[in-house]
Amino acid sequence: MPKNRKLLFRCAAVLLGFAVLPLLEMTCRIGGWGADQPTNDAFAEFAAIRPLFRMDDSGQHYRVAEDRRSFFAEDSFAVQKPSNEYRIFVFGGSTVQGRPYSVPTAFGTFLEIGLKHAAPSKRCEVINCGGVSYASYRLLPIMQECLNYQPDLYIVCTGHNEFLECITYAEVISAAPIVSETYRQLHGWNSFRLLQNAMGGAAASDARSSRRSGDSVLAEEVDALLDHQGGLEAYSRAALHADQVVESFGHNLQRAIDMSGNAGVPLLFMCPPSNLQNCPPFKSEFSAQTDDDTRRQIAIDLRTAGQLQTTDRQAAIALLKQITAVDDRFAFSWYQLGQACMLDGRIDDAVAAFQRARDEDICPLRMTSGLHDMMVSVAEDNAVPLLDIHQLLQQTDRRNVVGDSVLIDHIHPSFTSNQKIAFSMIDRLQSLNVIAVKPNGWQSSAQAAFDGHLHSLDDLYFLHGQRTLKSLEAWAQGRGDGPPLSRFDKDSTGTAK
Numbered sequence: 001m002p003k004n005r006k007l008l009f010r011c012a013a014v015l016l017g018f019a020v021l022p023l024l025e026m027t028c029r030i031g032g033w034g035a036d037q038p039t040n041d042a043f044a045e046f047a048a049i050r051p052l053f054r055m056d057d058s059g060q061h062y063r064v065a066e067d068r069r070s071f072f073a074e075d076s077f078a079v080q081k082p083s084n085e086y087r088i089f090v091f092g093g094s095t096v097q098g099r100p101y102s103v104p105t106a107f108g109t110f111l112e113i114g115l116k117h118a119a120p121s122k123r124c125e126v127i128n129c130g131g132v133s134y135a136s137y138r139l140l141p142i143m144q145e146c147l148n149y150q151p152d153l154y155i156v157c158t159g160h161n162e163f164l165e166c167i168t169y170a171e172v173i174s175a176a177p178i179v180s181e182t183y184r185q186l187h188g189w190n191s192f193r194l195l196q197n198a199m200g201g202a203a204a205s206d207a208r209s210s211r212r213s214g215d216s217v218l219a220e221e222v223d224a225l226l227d228h229q230g231g232l233e234a235y236s237r238a239a240l241h242a243d244q245v246v247e248s249f250g251h252n253l254q255r256a257i258d259m260s261g262n263a264g265v266p267l268l269f270m271c272p273p274s275n276l277q278n279c280p281p282f283k284s285e286f287s288a289q290t291d292d293d294t295r296r297q298i299a300i301d302l303r304t305a306g307q308l309q310t311t312d313r314q315a316a317i318a319l320l321k322q323i324t325a326v327d328d329r330f331a332f333s334w335y336q337l338g339q340a341c342m343l344d345g346r347i348d349d350a351v352a353a354f355q356r357a358r359d360e361d362i363c364p365l366r367m368t369s370g371l372h373d374m375m376v377s378v379a380e381d382n383a384v385p386l387l388d389i390h391q392l393l394q395q396t397d398r399r400n401v402v403g404d405s406v407l408i409d410h411i412h413p414s415f416t417s418n419q420k421i422a423f424s425m426i427d428r429l430q431s432l433n434v435i436a437v438k439p440n441g442w443q444s445s446a447q448a449a450f451d452g453h454l455h456s457l458d459d460l461y462f463l464h465g466q467r468t469l470k471s472l473e474a475w476a477q478g479r480g481d482g483p484p485l486s487r488f489d490k491d492s493t494g495t496a497k
Contacts, residue, residue, distance in 0.1 A: 048220045049141045052129065053149070055079060062149065071131045071221060073103045081150045086124045086435065088112075089146045091139045092157035095272045096130025099412050100472050101465035103128045104457055107413065108155075110422035110450055117446040118426050118437045133222040135161040136252035137169065143256055147263045153434060154260050155425075156253075157270035157389070159367035159375060160411050162245050164224040167234065169248075170241035172218055226363075232478025235363045237285050237329070246370040253378045266434060268425075269379050272411060273390040274366035276354035277342065277403030279410040281331035282363035282476060290327045298323055298330065305336060313344045324356075331360035347399055354401070365476055366411055387428050393417055409469060410476060419450050 052072065053062040063076040081087060090096050090108040098106025108126045115124040127149075129142055136158045143154065225231035253269070260267040286295050301323050308316035320337040327333070338353035359368050372390075379386040393406040393413065406417045413421060423443065430437040474480075 046141070046218050046220065050220060051145055052142050053145070068131075071134065073097050073128065073130070075103060075128045077125060077127050077149070082123060084123050086122050086152045087150060088124065088126045088153045088155060089129055089143075089149075089151050090126060090155045090157065091129045091143055092270075092272070093130060093134045093161045094132045095160065095412055096157050097128060097132060098130070098418070099132065100408060100469035101461065103130075104461065105415050105418060105454070105465075106130065107418040107421040107425070109453075110419050111425050113449050113453060114422045114426050114442075114446040115435065117442040117449060118430075119435050120438070122435065124435070131222070133161050133164050133224045133227075134158075135164060135169075135222075136249055136256075137218075138222065140252060140255055140259070143259055147259070147265070151263075151265050153429075154256075154265050154267045155270060156256055156267065157272055159249070159272055159371045160274075160365065162249055162367075162371060163240060163242075163364045164226065165218070165222065166240050166245060167225065168218060168223065170239075170244055226475055226478060227480045227482040229480060229482065229484045231480050231482075232283060232363060235283055237288075237362055240362070240364070242364075242368075242370065246368075246374050249371055250374045250378050253375060254382070257378070257382045257384055266432075267384055268428070268432075269375060269384055269386040271372055271375055271386065271388045271390055272367055273393050273402055273407060273413060273417075274358060275403055275407045275410045276338070276351065276358060277401045279358075279366070279403075280335050281357050281361040282365055282478075283361065284331040284333075285329070285362045287327050287329040290330075294326060298327060298333065302333065302336060305340070309340055309343060313340060316340045317344060317346075324353075328356075329360055331357045331362065334360060342399075342401070347401065351401055363478075385428065385432055387424060389413075389421055389424075392421065392424050396420060409472060415454060419447070 050067065051065060052068055054065040055061070056063050056076075060079055061076045062079060064072050064074055077087065078085075088108075088111070090111075094100075096106065096108065097103060098109070103109055106128060108128050108130075112124060112126040115122075115126075127146075129139075129146065131138065131142075139156065139158060143156075146154075225234050228234075257267060286298075290298075301319055305316045305319045305323070308319065317337065317340045320333065320340055323333045324330075324337060334353050334357035338350045338357060341347075341350035341353060355369060358364075358366050359370070367390075376386065378384070390402055394400050394402050396417075397403065397405050406414060408414050423446070426435075426437060429435045
């Protein structure tokens with residue numbers, strides 16, 4: 001029948017078309033075309049990935065690439081690893097780098113100095129991979145790269161920077177799962193990779209263009225909201241996508257564990273510290289359910305409570321508790337309650353209030369309780385050792401509250417605190433049987449070496465650190481000097497969309 005023959009012909013044509021794809025794939029595999037490269041498709045959300053380290057002209061050392069030094073400090077290590085060297089890579093943000101100073105006074109440097117005295121039989125080298133404003137998702141490609149450099153231990157200290165790109169990053173992690181799954185399936189075909197490689201230049205250009213136009217691709221380097229004029233205004237409770245960011249943080253930590261585990265590299269997590277006592281919230285926002293009259297009354301009551309703290313602390317605390325009950329999302333009310341409890345000697349109540357103030361901060365520049373708990377949970381589930389720096393420094397403060405006595409600003413440890421962190425890290429590595437440490441006597445010689453190291457640094461180093469600290473304080477208060485934040489439109493409520 002003519003009609004049946006016509007239908008049969010069409011079906012045969014479709015099948016023949018599909019048959020071309022397996023034939024093309026078979027040809028590519030036989031010819032070795034489009035062979036898989038050692039990349040990680042989990043990093044596909046970046047417009048491009050550049051290496052952190054490059055070999056210098058002598059061919060003897062890897063150094064931090066010049067085009068990465070806006071975010072990373074200078075550090076280097078030998079291309080040919082000595083036979084007796086124990087090579088440690090430390091990953092994280094500015095806390096790892098040693099801000100507001102730099103690598104010479106970072107806890108990683110004190111760790112290296114301390115290990116020379118604690119474990120003199122082994123040559124230990126600590127490589128600083130701390131990137132300013134780098135969040136967990138930006139550390140993953142660097143960790144992948146450093147597997148090429150014969151690491152013996154990975155240390156990851158992260159959690160403060162997860163919300164610096166919260167709006168852009170939310171777009172990336174909100175992409176429909178079917179998109180990423182389809183990409184993973186196609187990436188398994190040599191023919192697809194061949195086509196992808198052939199279009200590589202155009203694809204990279206398109207990725208950068210899409211980033212500028214607002215699509216779900218992250219820029220090559222950090223594009224923090226606070227780097228822009230008007231960045232602080234872009235923060236709102238809705239813009240944070242807090243639950244999504246915390247969940248993604250857990251996935252990133254798991255990817256780090258899987259990556260290091262598959263390569264046989266031991267891993268240590270570290271929770272960074274937060275200034276609770278002497279750091280008010282950077283931005284507070286009333287609950288959406290709180291009407292204008294109530295907001296005005298809260299402002300009046302807060303001023304009244306401030307006055308009562310000098311005359312009647314009990315009344316001040318009672319009023320502040322009443323304020324937080326009316327609107328429990330306004331961060332500054334919790335901070336004021338914490339201060340009142342501190343003055344009254346109620347330390348546990350003060351810490352709880354300070355933590356709530358940090359967690360309700362609309363501009364979260366400190367690791368929130370949700371992020372902290374996620375790190376603890378992921379570490380426990382995977383039997384990964386964890387060192388809680390916040391808890392460590394809390395124990396060294398005379399009132400057990402982390403504040404200016406141990407931190408320089410809202411997150412960065414003082415020189416003395418970085419030394420204490422190094423001592424604690426050595427104790428932890430010893431307890432894990434990662435490094436054999438001398439039984440006793442090494443602490444005093446290590447402390448003397450710390451003191452000598454500090455005295456060896458010139459005055460310009462400390463002057464530059466003080467200037468950086470002032471710039472950092474202005475940045476945290478929303479006074480970034482970058483270009484206006486024109487990428488984010490705002491609706492009538494001031495919420496970035």
